[in-house]
Amino acid sequence: MGLLFVYTEKHDAHIGYLLAEQYWGQGLALELLQGFINLACTYSYWHKLIAGVDELNRPSIKLLKKLAFEEQASKENGMLFYEFDLHKDRFGDE
Secondary structure, X not given: OEEEEEEEEXXXXXXEEEEOHHHOOOOXXXXXXXXXXXXXXXXXXXXXXXXXXXXXXXXXXXXXXHOOOEEEEEEXXXXXXXXXXXXXXXXXXX
């Protein structure tokens, strides 16, 4: 069906995900990432999640933005990077 992988570097978790094409467009990636974010918020040693995505992969970019990942200024070899701050208060205050 698919997978989510995590690579930890210092206090950040670099993430990636893949879904088999027959499962695209069903909301499964959204559900997967929401669940992972909820789990990651319980790990106090992770400060942020970092996701790299091909600049042409519009569905994944849209998904990351929907989940409150913020685009970073860095771009490498056609890859865009998005960060999710695990310590940011989602209700207005930081």
